[in-house]
Amino acid sequence: MAQLRQRQLYSGVTLLVFVLVMVSGFNLAADRNGGSFWGGLKNFFDYPSEVVGEAAEKAAELPAHFKTFFPALVETINIAGVSTLIGALLAIMLSLLSTRGLARWPRMIFFFRRVMDIMRAIPEIVIALILIFVLGGGPVPAMIAIAFHTTGALGKLFSEVNENADLKPVDGLSSVGANWTQRMMLGVVPQVAPNWLSYALLRFEINIRASAILGFVGAGGLGYELKNAISWGQGKFDEAGAIFLLLFLTIVVVDQVSSHFRNKLTHGSAGGH
Amino acid sequence: MLLSVENVTKTFGQNNAVDSATFTVERPAMIGIIGRSGAGKSTFLRMMNRLTDATSGVLKFDGRDILQLKGAAKRAWQSDCAMIFQQFNLVPRMDVVSNVLHGTLNKRSTVATMFNLFPQSDIHMAIEILDRLGIAEQAPKRAEALSGGQQQRVAIARALMQDPKIILADEPIASLDPMNAQVVMDALRRIHEEDGRMVIANLHTLDTARRYCDRVIGMRDGRIVFDGTPDQLTTGAARDIYGADASFSEAATSTSIDALEGVPA
Numbered sequence: 001m002a003q004l005r006q007r008q009l010y011s012g013v014t015l016l017v018f019v020l021v022m023v024s025g026f027n028l029a030a031d032r033n034g035g036s037f038w039g040g041l042k043n044f045f046d047y048p049s050e051v052v053g054e055a056a057e058k059a060a061e062l063p064a065h066f067k068t069f070f071p072a073l074v075e076t077i078n079i080a081g082v083s084t085l086i087g088a089l090l091a092i093m094l095s096l097l098s099t100r101g102l103a104r105w106p107r108m109i110f111f112f113r114r115v116m117d118i119m120r121a122i123p124e125i126v127i128a129l130i131l132i133f134v135l136g137g138g139p140v141p142a143m144i145a146i147a148f149h150t151t152g153a154l155g156k157l158f159s160e161v162n163e164n165a166d167l168k169p170v171d172g173l174s175s176v177g178a179n180w181t182q183r184m185m186l187g188v189v190p191q192v193a194p195n196w197l198s199y200a201l202l203r204f205e206i207n208i209r210a211s212a213i214l215g216f217v218g219a220g221g222l223g224y225e226l227k228n229a230i231s232w233g234q235g236k237f238d239e240a241g242a243i244f245l246l247l248f249l250t251i252v253v254v255d256q257v258s259s260h261f262r263n264k265l266t267h268g269s270a271g272g273h
Numbered sequence: 274m275l276l277s278v279e280n281v282t283k284t285f286g287q288n289n290a291v292d293s294a295t296f297t298v299e300r301p302a303m304i305g306i307i308g309r310s311g312a313g314k315s316t317f318l319r320m321m322n323r324l325t326d327a328t329s330g331v332l333k334f335d336g337r338d339i340l341q342l343k344g345a346a347k348r349a350w351q352s353d354c355a356m357i358f359q360q361f362n363l364v365p366r367m368d369v370v371s372n373v374l375h376g377t378l379n380k381r382s383t384v385a386t387m388f389n390l391f392p393q394s395d396i397h398m399a400i401e402i403l404d405r406l407g408i409a410e411q412a413p414k415r416a417e418a419l420s421g422g423q424q425q426r427v428a429i430a431r432a433l434m435q436d437p438k439i440i441l442a443d444e445p446i447a448s449l450d451p452m453n454a455q456v457v458m459d460a461l462r463r464i465h466e467e468d469g470r471m472v473i474a475n476l477h478t479l480d481t482a483r484r485y486c487d488r489v490i491g492m493r494d495g496r497i498v499f500d501g502t503p504d505q506l507t508t509g510a511a512r513d514i515y516g517a518d519a520s521f522s523e524a525a526t527s528t529s530i531d532a533l534e535g536v537p538a
Contacts, residue, residue: 069312155350166365168361169362169363169364171324171356171358171360171362172356172363172364172428172431173360173364173373173375173378174324174351175322175324175349175351175355175356175362176351176352176355176356176375176376176378176379176410176431176435177348177349177351177352177361177378177379177435178348178375178378178379179348179378179383180337181383181387182378182383182386182387185386185387186367186375186378186386186387187364187365190364190366190367191364191365191366265389
């Protein structure tokens with residue numbers, strides 16, 4: 001009984017501390033804020049309603065805007081596609097080099113794993129900002145930035161897939177005198193390719209969003225157009241609406257198509273083994 | 274002298290998996306290695322193929338110590354010394370012909386083989402070998418779709434595709450039913466007789482060793498404790514190899530269909 005009461009006391013104190021931290025933290029943040037949080041909250045819906053209102057007013061122009069911004073959409077998808085492809089190829093190499101039992105140089109596994117950790121840890125936008133300073137704006141810095149991050153992210157997932165690969169075929173290929181590249185390409189890849197492809201498709205979806213966001217920092221594509229259109233007071237909210245819709249529809253379509261194929265890849269072939 | 278094994282030893286921690294194995298083979302023969310599980314048979318074959326490194330010893334083939342080979346020279350030796358496994362070790366998702374063509378990987382360029390580009394003559398040869406083993410009609414199927422006995426014959430075809438000097442077989446029939454076991458052992462014997470290749474097979478049944486081999490080597494706890502002709506392999510010698518007492522009966526472990534006739538019902 002005494003024990004129970006003590007435990008209840010501890011829970012109460014924890015809750016109290018939690019509430020105090022929340023309140024004081026919130027007040028501190030509200031004080032530091034440029035405007036007033038509570039004052040701003042009342043106007044929260046002014047901006048979206050103006051965007052939606054203006055876009056609805058000029059709804060007739062939407063199809064024309066779709067046409068105008070279509071090339072920018074293609075650029076965004078292009079950046080995502082190329083960076084996913086390059087990232088996946090590098091990820092394949094790094095993942096094979098960092099999987100126990102498959103690695104070409106077993107002592108280097110730790111090194112290659114840390115390389116992937118670092119590549120994964122740096123956000124795309126940081127790399128893109130630096131590269132835009134160095135190379136100037138455009139799709140190439142965005143592509144490099146996304147490919148860099150993709151390599152780290154996919155490399156980790158791929159090496160987890162590799163760990164489940166059956167080593168018997170690899171042993172069989174070793175016994176005929178096949179070199180490392182041949183063992184990997186012919187012994188491991190046929191086993192893991194469906195899962196790799198599934199992860200790469202998922203990453204492609206993520207990269208479309210990433211490439212749209214990178215447009216905001218000057219990397220071109222749909223994000224750049226959106227940044228120009230969405231600023232207040234230019235009367236371009238119809239364009240912003242069109243871009244939003246375009247991006248939204250693209251992501252939905254890619255999402256649906258890729259999840260269809262991913263399902264096929266992971267479940268369709270499961271019966272074979 | 275063709276093959277000489279001198280004091281080949283493999284140590285895992287404190288254990289000697291293979292302890293000073295020594296024997297010589299003067300001319301191509303069909304040799305069976307018997308012994309209970311853990312006696313070091315598999316480790317010995319894996320060392321010969323260089324899948325596993327030996328701890329010490331010398332293993333000479335035509336005067337060259339193959340335990341010292343490294344890199345490309347080691348892979349060239351592996352291509353001369355084919356290996357057949359208990360679990361077949363084929364690539365399950367690839368078709369049978371591709372699996373057989375893998376036997377030529379060491380002789381072809383990496384880039385060409387990566388894209389499955391093999392010379393037309395190699396493909397014809399692969400199908401001829403499959404035909405010789407009686408499974409040519411399975412050629413376009415995926416390896417995983419075949420029965421165990423068929424998969425083992427594909428593995429033998431891959432070994433033949435290497436055009437090897439020696440074929441090592443590590444428990445080739447241990448996961449097969451008696452019918453398929455006989456087909457596979459007959460194939461190995463025929464390869465030895467028709468092509469004059471040396472065959473060294475780890476076997477887990479005495480009657481298979483007696484029936485198919487010219488020479489039998491018995492291993493116990495990593496040591497070679499018997500080396501002689503099948504005739505010299507008496508029940509007493511077998512009991513020594515397996516460390517069994519008088520209740521040991523050969524028929525009880527046999528996988529041969531004929532042996533069943535000798536067992537009282």
